[in-house]
Amino acid sequence: MAPILEVRDLVKLYPGVTAVDGVSFEVAEGICFGLLGPNGAGKTTTIEIIEGIVPASSGEVRYAGAPLDNRFRNEAGILFQKTALQDFLTVRQTLNLFRGLYPRGFDIDELLQLCSLQKLADRDHRKLSGGQQQRLLLAIALVNDPAILFLDEPTTGFDPQARRNFWKLIESVKARRRTIILTTHYMEEAQRLCDEIAIMDRGRIIARGSPQRLLAEHFADVLIELPRDDFPPEARSLPLRLIEGADRIEITTDDLDGTLRALMAAHVPLRHLRIRPPNLEDLFLELTGKELRP
Numbered sequence: 001m002a003p004i005l006e007v008r009d010l011v012k013l014y015p016g017v018t019a020v021d022g023v024s025f026e027v028a029e030g031i032c033f034g035l036l037g038p039n040g041a042g043k044t045t046t047i048e049i050i051e052g053i054v055p056a057s058s059g060e061v062r063y064a065g066a067p068l069d070n071r072f073r074n075e076a077g078i079l080f081q082k083t084a085l086q087d088f089l090t091v092r093q094t095l096n097l098f099r100g101l102y103p104r105g106f107d108i109d110e111l112l113q114l115c116s117l118q119k120l121a122d123r124d125h126r127k128l129s130g131g132q133q134q135r136l137l138l139a140i141a142l143v144n145d146p147a148i149l150f151l152d153e154p155t156t157g158f159d160p161q162a163r164r165n166f167w168k169l170i171e172s173v174k175a176r177r178r179t180i181i182l183t184t185h186y187m188e189e190a191q192r193l194c195d196e197i198a199i200m201d202r203g204r205i206i207a208r209g210s211p212q213r214l215l216a217e218h219f220a221d222v223l224i225e226l227p228r229d230d231f232p233p234e235a236r237s238l239p240l241r242l243i244e245g246a247d248r249i250e251i252t253t254d255d256l257d258g259t260l261r262a263l264m265a266a267h268v269p270l271r272h273l274r275i276r277p278p279n280l281e282d283l284f285l286e287l288t289g290k291e292l293r294p
Helices: 043-051 070-075 091-097 109-114 132-142 160-174 185-194 211-218 233-237 257-267 281-289
Strands: 005-014 018-026 032-036 059-061 074-077 149-152 181-182 196-201 202-207 223-227 241-244 250-255 274-276
Touching: 005 043, 005 149, 005 233, 018 196, 032 043, 032 059, 032 185, 043 181, 043 257, 059 070, 059 223, 070 074, 070 196, 070 202, 070 274, 074 132, 091 109, 091 160, 091 196, 109 132, 109 160, 132 149, 160 181, 160 185, 181 250, 202 281, 211 281, 223 257, 241 281, 250 281
Parallel strands: 032 181, 032 196, 074 149, 149 181
Antiparallel strands: 005 018, 005 059, 196 202, 223 250, 223 274, 241 250
């Protein structure tokens, strides 16, 4: 199957800075593709070029086999980090306003139901809570029933319950076989929603694949996690694979019993030790040396 989105040798130069340095990837139709990276990695610039907001210095973006054109603009939906809406309009009126900009799209009542906004349809959008406002912005991004949907850090600032409720909405969009391009600082979010991810650092893609495949490639069976203060300098001479965070030491191993014996023989205190499977945040730290935080 031909990819719905192709990014080829993308470069973006600013005075004294190469923000995007030869980025290439493809996105298959109907998947959720996550673009991850620390602040300054170039992911936001890459997404803005793909969306047609920022021009590239060189390289090409193709949608459905063709350069970006009116078809892309009519079939793409974008949920920005911040969006200014017209004052004094209700939720329904706001959606009708945006619906009028496209030749085709959702029925407004169907869209209200999809985004759980039915009971808020006649409320002034300025009186919505943060989570309700984000559901409205998602509905606006979906108003043209897009084939490809861009979500730029959609749950930043959410409490855990609101974030999980929003994930369920995104999963309902995925169930409609829409293609989703997601940027996020929440690794749990990426691991739950993304079929494939690309990790950027310093303007380049440094890893790409399904979360499961990347974790299998970079980690053994389990991770042992210890506070940094509990890991004495002499323990660093042990033949262990260490991943160092700001306040913790992690050890990846496929020989749990042997590793624990080695730690005890080195008099490493184990009272705060935690054993768990690796996750995307561990992968991010392993590849970039940086902890990802919102």
